[in-house]
Amino acid sequence: MTVSFAFLRLDMSVVMLLLLVIIYVAFISLGLPDAVLGSSWPVMHRDLEASVEYAGLIALIISSGTVMSSLLSVRLIRRFGIGIVVSVSVLLTALALVGFAMSQIAWMLLCLAIPLGLGAGAVDSALNNFVALHYKAKHMNYLHSFWGVGATAGPLIMANYITLSEGWRDGYWVIGLAQLALVVLLLCAIPLWRKAAQSNNQVEEDHDTLVTNRAALKIHGVSLQLLVFFCYCSIELGTGLWAASFLISEKGTLASEAAFWVAIYYGGITIGRFVCGAIAQRFSESSMIRMGAFLMVFGAILLALPVQNGLANLGLLLIGFGCAPVFPNTLHLTPIRFGKKASQAIIGLSMATAYVGNTLVPPTLGVVLKYSSFATLPFILLALALSLLWATERLQSRHTPSRDIQGETSCQPSLSK
Structure with missing residues (x-):
């Protein structure tokens, strides 16, 4: 509560700067798991006794989840606000990655692919729109550069552990815990999102100001x-x-x-x-x-x-x-x-x-x-x-x-x- 009141007293320029830093960190985090499955699967499928092509089915479920949550993003943000949507989305990806680390049977990965895809699509759409609305073009370009940093760092983290016995589990643990740390940061920053929305005359609960997909x-x-x-x-x-x-x-x-x-x-x-x-x-x-x-x-x-x-x-x-x-x-x-x-x-x-x-x-x-x-x-x-x-x-x-x-x-x- 003290943190919330402190955020509310901040100058608007400081609020937008803090949110920009958080968004950059979030996009690094968003890129972390994107290339990890391909890097870890040659070892994972042997430990889990799964066929090599099983990874294609996992990737298909993840992609289907991202499509679904992207299409639902406008309704979710309207109902809950961007701060809640981004926080819950990153929480879903974090829990899914931790679940990957704990999985003992290959079919569990299919179940975990659902929250992993749903979380990634919603946060991607929400943050891209927020930056498009409130920041200059250079920040959008830098934003997607930071996604590339995360997409590069994920396989490097996995490579650091994969030479060990079942080290891929440690790799997923590290990436999952990094996502959980980001969730804590995002939850603390919810008052910042609300203040930014109010200052730009975009009250998130106003159904008349948003356009449906159709x-x-x-x-x-x-x-x-x-x-x-x-x-x-x-x-x-x-x-x-x-x-x-x-x-x-x-x-x-x-x-x-x-x-x-x-x-x-x-x-x-x-x-x-x-x-x-x-x-x-x-x-x-x-x-x-x-x-x-x-x-x-x-x-x-x-x-x-x-x-x-x-x-x-x-x-x-x-x-x-x-x-x-x-x-x-x-x-x-x-x-x-x-x-x-x-x-x-x-x-x-x-x-x-x-x-x-x-x-x-x-x-x-x-x-x-x-x-x-x-x-x-x-x-x-x-x-x-x-x-x-x-x-x-x-x-x-x-x-x-x-x-x-x-x-x-x-x-x-x-x-x-």
Whole structure:
């Protein structure tokens, strides 16, 4: 109670700064478990006497949970407020990770995958919308850079323990306890979320100020944004999963070197987002998105050229740098293009579409490449990149900044075709 009163007496600028720090920490935490299953599964499945492909079913359940909670995020935040939703979501992921550490039978992981997915989707949608509404574009770029830090740190933590007997359990314990520590921080910060919401005239319990998912889908231009997110995640995950196989089979690259260049690709995404954060005050979000889309197109062309792997490696790096600005800056433009009232629903739909792309496209690509050849991968990526470029340009041309009758920043379709 004393902590709550102390928070309420803070100046608003201090409140927003504290919340920004908490959100950065939360996104590092959000990234921690994302790549851990793949790192730990080669050892886990032997200890739990599960088949190798069992991990695909676990990942499918996690992804399904993230889609569901993303779609429900607007209703959950309306009912409980962002502070409660974020705290409970992180608690669900923490308990699921601790459950992974304690599991003795493989089917228990299927049950634990449900809260793990539900928690990840809700917190992702809620925090992305809050940052889009209340902070500058550079902070959105930095935010997703910190997710990359967490996604990199998770496998490193697991690698530190995995050489020990059943050390993967200790790895999950460490990550789960780190999430529980974040839950304590988030619970203490609930008064900060409430003060921020009230100061921005967004009372969370006001049903009239929010837009449902069904209504959001009818807003002009939303379908284009969903296409952007579907294409983006198809490119990011499809490249990350199949680029090494492409380099080995089509360019004659050694397996160790191919793995290195895939790591460079992911490093390009993370470093690129830090760079985008640094230059965000000089370049508009739409300019950075356009630059990223062109880099992805150019990178896919370099991959497709029938030359040795030098240009292919460069193409992979360019695709990574091109991915960097698209996701965070499109999210940041959402309340500007569609209005603050609709932003939570549209971001929830965008995240759900992104998770669908994450779930369906990489394995589908695997089937296509199996029955054709890995030489078709660059052309598939090029088609996706061109579709993304078309959708982003169409979305930008249809929306121009304006003011609605309440003085809220929004965007209406432009009259130009």
